[in-house]
Amino acid sequence: MYKVALVDDHTLLSEAIAGLVRQFENFEVIYIGLNGKELLDYLKADDSVQPDIVLMDVKMPVMGGVETTVCLTKHYPDIKVLALSVEEEEQVVMQMIRAGAKGYLLKDTRKSILEEALNDVLTHGFYYTNTVEKLVKRSKAAKEEDVALKEREIEFIKHACTEMTYKEIAKVMFLSPKTIEGYRESVFQKLGLKNRTGLVIYAIKNNIFVP
Known part of the structure; x- marks a missing residue:
């Protein structure tokens, strides 16, 4: 069974999403937190049971999705982050992708798409919708030249x-x-x-x- 953690400051929504994930074959929800700090505290307390995937909201109090994803990418590289948010601005999407998220879904996505995304992140290492894929390609093209900092x-x-x-x-x-x-x-x-x-x-x- 692949282990999933959910991080979202809306408790009822988290429980609803957790209920959907539990219906998917080979997936179990092992943790639900209200913000990134709670997740990191959970991992520091006992890192013997880590989630394979974290479904991460973007805008949260205390510690948001971007900052948390940066920390996970650096200190827990085996944990894959899949953003699941109501935010759909290009800048927000790319902040999450640059921070290390392996995909970005809106919370009103279909159940079948969520399941497909979870499986693709585990199998292929990422899940990009057409919109996100275009943004990533555009971002790479814009950064072909290295940023030279003095x-x-x-x-x-x-x-x-x-x-x-x-x-x-x-x-x-x-x-x-x-x-x-x-x-x-x-x-x-x-x-x-x-x-x-x-x-x-x-x-x-x-x-x-x-x-």
């Missing part, structure tokens, strides 16, 4: 992953706040990011910053 930009990223303000980062790097603002804009543009949270996730995934 040494000082990398230093800025490391500091930005802490709780320091941009003014405090400027003092530590012996630069003016205006220069730090320039680094921020440059890094965000190069990496296609919109906020500091996205920068932290990128830094963790690419081993620039270790939490």
